[in-house]
Structures are given as structure tokens and as C-alpha cells.
Amino acid sequence: MIGHRQLTFEDYRGIFRRRKWALLISAVLCTGVGYLVSLAWPKEYTSQTVILVQQPAVPESYVTDISSGDLKQRLTTLQEQILSRSRLETIINKFGLFPKDRGQVPMESLVARLQKKIVVTPVKPMAESNSTQLPGFVIRVSNRDPSLAQKLCNEVSSMFLSENLRVRHDQAQGTTVFLVQQLQDAKTKLDDQDAKLAAFKGRYIGSLPDDQQANMSILSGLNSQLDAATQALSRAQQDKAFAESMLAQQVASQSGENPSEQKQLADLQSQLAAMQAKYTNDHPDVIRLKQNISDLKQKIAADAASTPSSENAKNAVVVDTPELQQLRAQVHQYDSILKEKAAQQRDIQRQINMYQGRMQLSPNVEEQYKQLTRDYQSALEFYNDLLKKRSDSEMQSEISQNENAEFRVLDPPNLPAGPSFPNPLYFTLGGLAAGLALGLALTVLTEVRDKTLRTEEDVEFFLQLPTLANIPSIDSARRNAAASGKDGPRLVASA
Numbered sequence: 001m002i003g004h005r006q007l008t009f010e011d012y013r014g015i016f017r018r019r020k021w022a023l024l025i026s027a028v029l030c031t032g033v034g035y036l037v038s039l040a041w042p043k044e045y046t047s048q049t050v051i052l053v054q055q056p057a058v059p060e061s062y063v064t065d066i067s068s069g070d071l072k073q074r075l076t077t078l079q080e081q082i083l084s085r086s087r088l089e090t091i092i093n094k095f096g097l098f099p100k101d102r103g104q105v106p107m108e109s110l111v112a113r114l115q116k117k118i119v120v121t122p123v124k125p126m127a128e129s130n131s132t133q134l135p136g137f138v139i140r141v142s143n144r145d146p147s148l149a150q151k152l153c154n155e156v157s158s159m160f161l162s163e164n165l166r167v168r169h170d171q172a173q174g175t176t177v178f179l180v181q182q183l184q185d186a187k188t189k190l191d192d193q194d195a196k197l198a199a200f201k202g203r204y205i206g207s208l209p210d211d212q213q214a215n216m217s218i219l220s221g222l223n224s225q226l227d228a229a230t231q232a233l234s235r236a237q238q239d240k241a242f243a244e245s246m247l248a249q250q251v252a253s254q255s256g257e258n259p260s261e262q263k264q265l266a267d268l269q270s271q272l273a274a275m276q277a278k279y280t281n282d283h284p285d286v287i288r289l290k291q292n293i294s295d296l297k298q299k300i301a302a303d304a305a306s307t308p309s310s311e312n313a314k315n316a317v318v319v320d321t322p323e324l325q326q327l328r329a330q331v332h333q334y335d336s337i338l339k340e341k342a343a344q345q346r347d348i349q350r351q352i353n354m355y356q357g358r359m360q361l362s363p364n365v366e367e368q369y370k371q372l373t374r375d376y377q378s379a380l381e382f383y384n385d386l387l388k389k390r391s392d393s394e395m396q397s398e399i400s401q402n403e404n405a406e407f408r409v410l411d412p413p414n415l416p417a418g419p420s421f422p423n424p425l426y427f428t429l430g431g432l433a434a435g436l437a438l439g440l441a442l443t444v445l446t447e448v449r450d451k452t453l454r455t456e457e458d459v460e461f462f463l464q465l466p467t468l469a470n471i472p473s474i475d476s477a478r479r480n481a482a483a484s485g486k487d488g489p490r491l492v493a494s495a
Helices: 009-040 071-082 085-095 107-117 146-203 209-255 259-278 284-306 310-315 322-402 424-449 456-463 474-484
Strands: 045-053 118-122 136-143 407-411
Touching: 009 424, 045 146, 071 118, 071 146, 085 107, 085 146, 107 118, 107 136, 136 146, 146 322, 146 407, 209 259, 209 322, 259 284
Parallel strands: none
Antiparallel strands: 045 136, 045 407, 118 136
């Protein structure tokens, strides 16, 4: 009556009482079939080995590991390489696998079958460990022959170790070759930057940023020297003017000239020398003194021309006394001092102009120097970084040649003591589950197709009429009487 009306718990109990034997028989039969299938199924034996990922023998603080990519990704790459068609075809030919199917089944199918028998599983880190590194991996190989499974597992693990060693060595070698080429290019660029920097220093020597403080100190000293030379030049000019005035007085006294005018001329010349030491020739005071000296000289010349005895004075011979000779020697000496001091003043002024030019040029030179220095420093850092990486790559290559510094076999492939497939327990439980499902399906199908009206609710539901009386069947009456311990109804025949 399933699907015709809503069933109650009593209905389900009734269904179970009616169909319990079908459920039990199907469950028992399917369980037995599952166990028998597990016994008849061809046995598969699994050999496994554990390979650990150990830390390098040389600490990373001494040699940096140049292996690229995550270890899990690299393990996946190794698995794809080892389980490739070419590698597995070699194993099939080496161990003579699938002898009955060879020649009849394509090699691609045999390779696919062998790939399914090889399982590589990463080892999970411990729960309390915070490390994300892969601690290792497990290789499992299944075969119907336990000894052959062990040999295959040993072969696959050896291929993992050798392939990882080869990949690391090739990677180190390729990295070294690449770094050597890059190092040569970086050295060329560094030499170019070094040459540019050296040429710039040679062109602007003395104007570099490091020379600014020295230039300022030298310029301050030159200014002091210029002041001292100017003062010495002024004193020499004054001394020369005084000596010339004394000489003029002596000569005038002997020749009969007016000594007061000569003394006035000498004083004006001394003033002019003092003024020229302080000011240029375009200064108004200097121009005025020159004009006064010129006027005084013209006056002296006019006075000399108007004097009757001027011709006799001109023709008179002035006798050099020791005083005149000494005064002339002093005037000559002062001339030499003036030339020397003037030359010294010009030289100091030239040096001051040179250092002032350097100071004025310094900001532009500093900007260019900083740019060249920055480019040179970047090229130097890049070169040193490549040099360190090349050294690490060479050392890593040597380490990979000497030992397998990453993978280590913890447990060698074992010889399976029992089959890993099929598992009788799993097959038995699977048969039990299948039997229960089959019995339940048969029960549902039987109940759906059963049209028997067994209860008062069925009659009212299908006939849509109220029930006046319920006459139990003979079988029901007998079951009820047997349950209560009384004799059931009997049919009495009359004579």
C-alpha cells in the first residue's frame, strides 16, 4: 500500500513482519557472495618505502640553496617525470611486466595500468609543528607478486633519488652558467661607470663635493694673503714716495730748484700711491690727485723756465754724494719690492678667481657627480650580488655532486607479508550493505504492487465508506487464538 496513503509506525511493523525473511535472506546471500568474491579476486601486494627530506649538510648561512620553487611543486614535477611513458616503458621491459598482454594490448594501456599501481603520497607534518616544509613522502607500488612489488618499489625510489640529484645538479650548473654571463655583463657596465666617474673627477678636480670645504679654507687663506700683499704694496709705495721726495730735495738743494715744490710733488705722489693701493684708477680721488700732480709738474717746469739761471742749472753737474747714492739705491729697491708685491698680488688674485669659479661651479658639478656616483654604486651592488650568487651556485653544484643532500630513504621497500587488495572485511561489509539495499528495494517493490486491503483504514481510504463490521480471516483468528492460548474457530459438519 506504499504510495496510496500515509503509513504509520504499525504499518511499518507489519511490513517488516511480512518481509523480514526477504531482507535477511538477501543480506546473508550478498554477504556470502562478497566474502567469496574477496577470496576469488586476484591478490594485490603493496610494497612501500618512506623517503625523508632532510636538511642540507651545509647550513644556509654559509651556502644559500638555489633550488627554485616549492618542494611540493618540485616533488610533483619529479613524479610526472618518473611516471612518464618513457620511464615506465623501460621498467615494463626491464622486469617483464604484463607478459600475457604484451603484443596484444598497446603499450600506452600497459603504461596507464602501471601508473595506477604507483602511488606517491606526501607525509603530513605533525599537528603541533608550525613548519610548512614537506617532511617526506611515501612511495607505494602494487603487484600480484610480492617480491616483484618490492623490486618495483625499490626501482621507483631509486629513480626519485637519482632524478632529484640530476635535476639539482643541472639546475646548479645552468644557474652558474647564467650567472657567469650576467657577471661579465655587469663587470663591463661597472668598468664603464668607473671610467666615466674617473674622467669626471679628472675634468672637475677641485670642484667636487668633497673639495668644497677645502676650497673654502684655501679661499679664506688667499683672501688673507691678498690683504697682506695689498698692505705691503701700499707701504712700499709710501716708502718709495718718501725716498723719492728726499732724493728730490737733495737734488733740488744742489741744483738750486725750489725744494718746497719738490716736497709737495713727493707728497702728492705718496698720496697717489696710497690711493691706488685702495681704489682703482677710475676713482674720483685718484683722478683728482693725478690732475694735481700734473698741474704741479707743469708749474715746476714753468718756474724753471722763467728762472734766469735755469740754463746754468741745467748745465750744472750734480755731484752724487753718499746720501744721494743711498737714496737712489732705496728708490731702486722699492721699485723691485713694488714689482714683486704687484706680481704676488696678481698671482693671489688669479688663485682667488680660480677658487671662486670652482665654488660657483660646485652645485652643478655636485648634481652630476651624485648621478654618476649613484649609477656606479648601483652597478657595484649588482655586480657584488651576482658575484655572491655565482659563488653560492658553484658551491651548491659541488655539494650536489658529492652527496644527495635532500632526500634520504628512511625505510627501504618491504616485502609484503599479506595482500593489500582485496580486503575480505571490506568485501563482506560491502556485500552486507548491498544485500540490505537489495532486500529493501524488493520489499518496497513488493509492497507497491500489493493491492491487499489489510486494515480498516485501507477500506475507508479506498472505498470512501464507513465500516460497519470487521470479520477477521481464519488465519488471523487462528494466530490470535494461538497468541491467547485458546482454540480457534472450528467448522462443525452436521449429520
